[in-house]
Amino acid sequence: MDNLTASLPLMLKQLKLATMVGQWDALGQKAVKEQWSPQQYLSELCHIELATREDKRLQRLLKDAKLPMSKNLGNFDFHLVEGVNKPLVAQFIDKTDWLKLGANILLFGASGLGKTHIASSIGYGLIEQGYKVKFIAASAIVQQLQQAKQHLRLQDELLKLDKYPLLIVDDVGYVRKTEQETSVLFELIAHRYERHSLIITSNKSFEQWDELFDDSTMTIAAIDRLVHHATIIHCEGESYRRKMAMSNGQ
DSSP states (O other): OOHHHHTHHHHHHHTTOHHHHHHHHHHHHHHHHTTOOHHHHHHHHHHHHHHHHHHHHHHHHHHHHTOOTTOOGGGOOGGGOBSOOHHHHHHHHHOOHHHHTTOEEEEEOOTTSSHHHHHHHHHHHHHHTTOOEEEEEHHHHHHHHHHHHHTTOHHHHHHHGGGOSEEEEEOGGGSOOOHHHHHHHHHHHHHHTTTSEEEEEESSOGGGGGGTOSSHHHHHHHHHHHHHTEEEEEOBSSOHHHHHHHHHHO
16 A cells, blocks of 8 residues: 555545445455446445434434424325325425525324324424424423523524524424413514424414404414414314324224
8 A cells, every 4th residue: 555545544434424434445355346447436435424414413413403203204104184195294394495584384183194294294394405403392492582581682582593494393282371481482483484394293273363462463463473474384183193092903
């Protein structure tokens, strides 16, 4: 081995080509054996490096998103729920112009109808395309924003969430009706209005949102901002979870 070849691992490391460091020698032996051209060898080495980086980036996005495990498009049975279908959900993944517009998706329906699963499946699909997504329970985001407001950091906390083109806020219907909680929820909705997208799931229809917000004017203002650029999906039927449990038990 000549001096230049011997220093190759060090040079690759300095260039931050970590995968190439581990693959260049074995792949080089394969290239010689199969009589690859230099260009073919270099191309394959670069392909392995890029594929590894993409996989690591995807894993980072998934870890940061905190989506519920295994709730993706492939394992949701749309036959068990009325009001939504696979092509409708798939278009939110395949056609992402709605994200650029800061449009929203609002999922309504009784508990157990798969609203969280549908929202998560959109999240998984968008992450695969490289979008940053954040999934969080409504009660948790409200608590997080409340604490920030108490420390006079609410605006900073809202700005941190701007790095996510899509924020999935799950189970808004379970937020307690107090002035402190509903005010920060409104601040979140107003802050992202026409800037960044929300997917909101709720077991309460808009007619019942006066149970969430302490002030009727705030309720109207929140709904107005949410629906201005939104797709509203009403999930109907018997409990999806119960049907799945019954079918698995057969």
